[in-house]
Amino acid sequence: MHDNIDASRTDTSADRFTSSPFFAALTRALARRGMRLEDVCDINNPVARRLLAEYGAMFLAADDVLVPPVCVFRGEAEVAEFQARARAQAGLIDDVTIELQPAALAALVAARVEAQAAGFRLTPRGGAEAARRSYADTVRLWASRVEPALEHWLAQERLTTNEAAEVCALAPPAQVAAILALEARGLFCSKDFSKSILYSVAAPGASQHLALVAFDVAEFTNPSVRATLARHGWFQTVRSDLPHFTFLGAREQDLPDLGLERVGEHGQTFWLPAVS
């Protein structure tokens, strides 16, 4: 069940968030790039703040990574403009075309060469979608969790037909808020309905895959694969998303100074925004 998911970690008040190590590190990291947090994310909005706490590690990446101008992209045009500016670069892994930012792709290729020399595989999970995604991809993946979850809670008589229809009809930002409100009532929307949907699929526009710095690894259960990726700057920064790795381009020992905290779960090491 969801007993190992500490909801209080991310259900933070604005005051608690702004006094966190992550907030301080994020403000510094953005300033270094000539960016201001208030332009990137409205942290007074609880949903935006929550999404930043879940997926915001990517904003702490090394200088050779371009970070998104916003914590939640608002549509396809904004995503396409960013991905062009980030110079999406393609590589071929096992006949699958993978597209990432140049620094992320170079580090992934180096990790893969090292893995192969040591005799193990490091391959994409689920085809090309393992790396680059479009805004429409994130909308489709989100709906693929929301629809069965609404049906499930309807069947359990925890939702009325009207309530479910209203949530279904909402556009992405409002629907994300409505789903998180249902989850606050215990109506979780992950694949097995045991935890937040955010640990199963990103909100539309909020996925690190849109920023071209995320890669889903087929062999994520192999500790040698995880260690090899970490040596090349790839870390697990989204809680409970076991195959998902984020390119930070940093050394593991430097992650606490970047505003991330180490959390062990399912026998794996996650580096999450330090907001608790």
Ligand SMILES: [Zn+2]
């Ligand atoms: Zn992923």
